[in-house]
Amino acid sequence: MTEQTPSGRARPEAIKAVPVRHPGRWATLAVLAVLTAMFVHLLVTNKAFKWSFILSSYAPGKRGVMFTDPVLQGLRGTILLTITAMLIGIVLGVVVAIMRLSPNRVLSTVAWIYTWFFRAAPRLVLAILFGNLNILWSRIGFGLPFDSQIGKLFGIHDLNAQFYSIRAVDLLAGFTAGMLALGLSEAAYMAEIIRAGIQSIDPGQAEAAVALGMSRGQVLRRIVLPQAMRVIVPPTGNEVIAMVKDTSLVAYVPVTGELFFQLTAVESRTFVVLPVLVAALLWYLILCSILMIGQFFVERHFGRGYGTTGQARQRLRDIQVEQTGRVSVEGEAT
Template sequence: MIKAVPVRHPGRWVAAAAVAVLAAMLVNNLVTNEAYNWAEQLKYLFSPPVLEGVRNTIWLTVAAMAGGIALGIVLALMRLSANPLLRGAAWIYIWVFRGTPLLTQLLIWGNIGALFPTLGLGIPFGPEFVSAQASALYSAAAAAALGLIFNEAAYMAEIVRGGIQSVDSGQQEAASALGLTKAQTLRRIILPQAMRVIAPPTGNEAISMLKNTSLVMAVPYLELTFAVQNIYAHTYQIIPMLIMACLWYLFLSSLMMIGQHYLERHYGKGYAR
């Protein structure tokens, strides 16, 4: 009779012990290190400036993703167009906005009045019917939102294009045989199937956008990180305030991860995992 001897894995126990020791050291540091100043964090956690920063962070994320997705779909369709002019224009747009830093783009948007002192409506290369100073029409909130939207559109364009191309070309041929127009085929056949591929990276982009809103302090515009900076500029409690901001970002991103999970599960129905 053969006696089965379970295989021993000493490496696993060593790794588990190392992780346990590191975790204990981390907890000890969080409890005993006075530099965290948890009382100071709790004092400002729900203060009006921080809550205003959180609200601005949320609406910037929603606006940037909504505008980025809408413009990204247009750019993706231009990239897939048979017209070489449309393809070229979309490629140049994506090349510029993906190839330059977001912080630099936001700085430009924040100082756009130096490039276009006046904004107007009229005939191209001809007279203007209505014009106004850019400073009167343009705010820091608009600069922050436009900077994020135009940057995000470049990334969403490639995500949507990849999703559309993942759908078998026979689907479009079958839809044409049934008499559907290209717009109907795209809306009813292609995009619903492409969402299985589009949803995961779009969720990741939304979470990244939540964190990228911290860069709009370059405009400048009051969001969470900027609000925290204003607080520790007076209290000199730099680390506690930055840790508090990280906790807010973790809370918001965790909510978005939950939404992403259900979105992926919805569009992944009928597909093997």
């Protein structure tokens, strides 16, 4: 007998749902499990890894290669190089991005040339180039430009109008050369990221703020950039992680107080290749994993109000408008 509702209509029968089978998923899972087991077995049983050399003492009274004093000093140098290069990249990137968006054709052209050059030049080439810039000058300083030409013009052959100078071989070498190469290169990428974030904001907000009497700088600091951070933070986090890995390039400058340089020095002394490379890989994995965790929390902070909850509420409002033509104050259907 068909069951009826109080209104007299026939109640529909219950739906007999049949679960969808996914044999391909189980087969893929089985293959991945076998490959994972094979990889773990390789790590544990293959003596070529020499885990005691990497993690524990490889000689009486000595620590594993990962925790020796030179390697730990190189780790600190890598962290410091990452921080300084990213500071240069972010600060200069903001300036270049604003120049790119400027209505002044001269500023926008200079910013475009800057981003074109440093995005096209490989970072390894830039690092080696900056490490050898002392070939161009013997000293670098601040003072009047073209002082030697002015001296020749007036017959003063020993004119030196520099207020402060330093030997180029001391300035453009080692850590400073690597920091400048990575920082200036990073600024070009950060400029494009920041420019995309700024352009993602509705220009009507900036126009409304200007109409309220705010200056262009105030609009940028208080209206545009806080909202653009939601778009800027994820790729910036990726750039920080990439910078940690790119610091290994300055080992060719060379920067002696850097992680990869110190590990390659151990390799040269001990003639142990694979375990030293594994030690370097482990340190980079640890550093990048910590940064990924930090990036997750930063993204969640700047993404508040833009997640699935906000999207669901917006969809609810759209459906309500379609059905009733009006929206309630609380954003709930009436």
